[in-house]
Amino acid sequence: MRGRTPLLALRQVSRYFGAVEALVDVDLEVHAHEVVALVGDNGAGKSTLAKVVAGVLSPSSGQVEVDGEPVTISSPSVANQLGVASVFQDLAVCENLDVTANVFLGQELRGRAGLLRDGEMETETRALLEHLTIRIPSVRTPLRHLSAGQRQAVVIARTLIGQPRIVVLDEPTAALSVAQTAEVLTHIQRLRELGLGVILISHNLNDVRAVSDRIEVLRHGRNNGSFPASATHEEILAAITGAA
Amino acid sequence: MNAIDSVRDILTRNMRQSGIVIAFVAIVVLFAALNPNFLSPTNLTNIVLQYSYILILAIGMVMIIVAGQIDLSVGSVVALTGAVSAVVVVRQGLPWYVGVLAALFVGLLVGIWQGFWVAYVGIPGFIVTLAGMLLFRGLTFLVLDNKSLSPFGGTYYDIANGFLNGLLGGNGFDVFTLVIFGIAVAGYAVSQWRTRQGKIAYQQTVESMPLFVAKLVAVAVVVMWFGYQLSISRGLPIVLIILAVLIIAYTLVTQKSVFGRHVYAVGGNRHAAELSGVKVRKVNFWIFVNMGVLASVAGVVYSSRMNGAQPGAGNMFELDAIAACFIGGASTTGGVGRVGGAMIGGLIMAVMSNGMQLMGVPQSMQQVVKGLVLLLAVAFDIYNKRRASVLR
Structure with missing residues (x-):
């Protein structure tokens, strides 16, 4: 991977909430065809970092680069335009809307006069769900009628809309059963095969070691070690807790 | 789908969707039985003429309620836009269409004003429009110099009182x-x-x-x-044509356009919509601009119907429009509601007012009945939702 321009790079990024230092001088690089896991204890700054990349929070200082170019990700729609798709920890869906509407939310296919191209969006949604082997009764089902696992599946299907190049997954398996978790991990590997850069945030070291190429540890908002996927459980755990 | 499922489906989903229509039919049948004049051609025409402006307001209001906001100022905006129009047409003697354009322009400004405070300053719509209710009522008094202005006459009068007949x-x-x-x-x-x-x-x-x-x-x-x-x-009321065009246009906007989809998304889960790249502020801004313009349309129709402008015009209209939306199945928490439902809700209010007037029920009693109907309609909706979720 050395020598190539990373797809996404954070250089000395800090984010403060008043006196609280959520992120301090964090560096992170993600290349194409790479799954980078971000691990750390509660409050280590993982979700803050995800929100900075997704355009929900802006960094207090430091530089974000996409394709080596400095960028300002000022809003989620700017993130979309830059090719960054995100899945957040809290199930971020509109329960009153159906599956298709949720998958395409914010990136609807527009026809003449701003009207929705409903037919095409439905066809594409069904193809997408089939591709990810997600079973849902109908793409016209409102999300309030689906289980938590099915909702998360819809949220993950969302990330593939609009040809993203970088996908940020914040605890994508937290609310899922064992079988559904395995499916999501397969999906993450498929994202890598498609040439995307993936940032995977998780508590579960087994999940992380199963799919990632590199594991970055955050502790108290700072970088605290970078490990290959072959690193032992104990080494990573020591970096997370600061025991080393 | 087996037999039990079908029965269950009719009891839950269909009941919720068609309950409001059934209630409407029942009320019409009741008044028709109580008073032979209720279904007479003249009275049916009157119902259309008398409540058209409430229905126009309800179209804009249902979008605001779906987005999780509320607008309390529409009654005052109806008065202000009607007053501006009266000043232009009656006092200045300019042609009728200049009055209409002036009213629409004032409605647009009102919408921009309220949209700005809600969307970009972040004050809840309830507060902004409560202030607007006082503000625009006060401006109405200023514009009219505390006096009624009439008559419009001519083409302006025909907007709400004219008919297409004999074409x-x-x-x-x-x-x-x-x-x-x-x-x-x-x-x-x-x-x-x-x-x-x-x-x-x-x-x-x-x-x-x-x-x-x-x-x-x-x-x-x-x-x-x-x-x-x-x-x-008397033939086809002109105001019915205006209303039909608005209903069709706004059904399209809410159900088939990207903007409409975003309104539902903001009302369903504002946070999720924002994270998904929906421009929540823009949506909030434009629904209030839209409401301002629709309120000015209602203002034109109402001042035309009254053939003049009064400082106290449009009092309590906001409550009728809001009631129409909730009776028509809009959710108090946002995200749910349709233009068609709000129209039926508005018609229920219209038919009840008209029917009770025909029967000589005193104004005080009418208010009591309408209040109870609103309460029961929302209670029925909540009861049905709960039962549906238990059966599922």
């Missing part, structure tokens, strides 16, 4: 009115048929063919009967 002739009834209603029924049948074919194509359950046809025939009979009653009275 295609007819003996004792207006053929043009019947043709328009015929086109409307045909359009409704075609759109229902296409929806049904679409559902079949996606292997969704649809009601059986005889039930579907029976539903279409029932709607066609009622609509054509209503059209016939109008045609043997």
Whole structure:
């Protein structure tokens, strides 16, 4: 991977909430065809970092680069335009809307006069769900009628809309059963095969070691070690807790 | 779908969707039985003329409520825009269309003003429009110098009181009115048929063919009967055409446009919508701009209907419009509600007011009844939702 321009790079990024230092001088690089896991204890700054990349929070200082170019990700729609798709920890869906509407939310296919191209969006949604082997009764089902696992599946299907190049997954398996978790991990590997850069945030070291190429540890908002996927459980755990 | 499922489906989902229509029919039948004049051609025409401005307000209000906001200022905006129009037409003697344009422009400014405070300053719509209610009422008094201005007369008066009659002739009834209603029924049948074919194509359950046809025939009979009653009275009210165009346009905007989709998303889960790249501020801004403009349309219709502008015009209209939305199935927490539902909700209010007036029920009693109906309608909706979630 050395020598190539990373797809996404954070250089000395800090984010403060008043006196609280959520992120301090964090560096992170993600290349194409790479799954980078971000691990750390509660409050280590993982979700803050995800929100900075997704355009929900802006960094207090430091530089974000996409394709080596400095960028300002000022809003989620700017993130979309830059090719960054995100899945957040809290199930971020509109329960009153159906599956298709949720998958395409914010990136609807527009026809003449701003009207929705409903037919095409439905066809594409069904193809997408089939591709990810997600079973849902109908793409016209409102999300309030689906289980938590099915909702998360819809949220993950969302990330593939609009040809993203970088996908940020914040605890994508937290609310899922064992079988559904395995499916999501397969999906993450498929994202890598498609040439995307993936940032995977998780508590579960087994999940992380199963799919990632590199594991970055955050502790108290700072970088605290970078490990290959072959690193032992104990080494990573020591970096997370600061025991080393 | 087996037999038990179908029964369950009719009891839950269909009940919730069609409950409001059934209630409407029941109220109409009740008043028709109590008073023979209720279904007379003249009275049906009067209902349309008397409540058109509430229905116009309810169109904008349902979008605001779906987005999780509320607008308390529309009554005052109706008064202010009517007053501006009266100053332009009655006091300055300018042509009727200048008055209409001036009213629409003021409505636009009001919408921009309120949209700015809600969307970009972040003050809840309840507070902004409560302030607006006082603000625009006060401005109305200033504009009118505390005095009524009348009469408009002429073309302006015809906006809410005029009829299209005799365009295609007819003996004792207006053929043009019947043709328009015929086109409307045909359009409704075609759109229902296409929806049904679409559902079949996606292997969704649809009601059986005889039930579907029976539903279409029932709607066609009622609509054509209503059209016939109008045609043997004074013909097609101009305001009914304005209303029909607005209903069709806004049904399209809310159900088929990207903007409409975003309004529902913001009301369903503001946070999720924002994270998904929906421009929540823009949506909030434009629904209030839209409400301002629709309130000015209602202001024009109301001042035309009254043939003048009064400082106290439009008092309590906001409550009628809000009640129409909630009776029509809008959710108090946002995200749910339709233009069609709000229209039926508005008609329920209209029919009740008119029916009770015909029967000589005192104003005080009318208020009590309308209050109770609003409460029961929302209670019924909540009860049905709860039962549906238990059965699921």
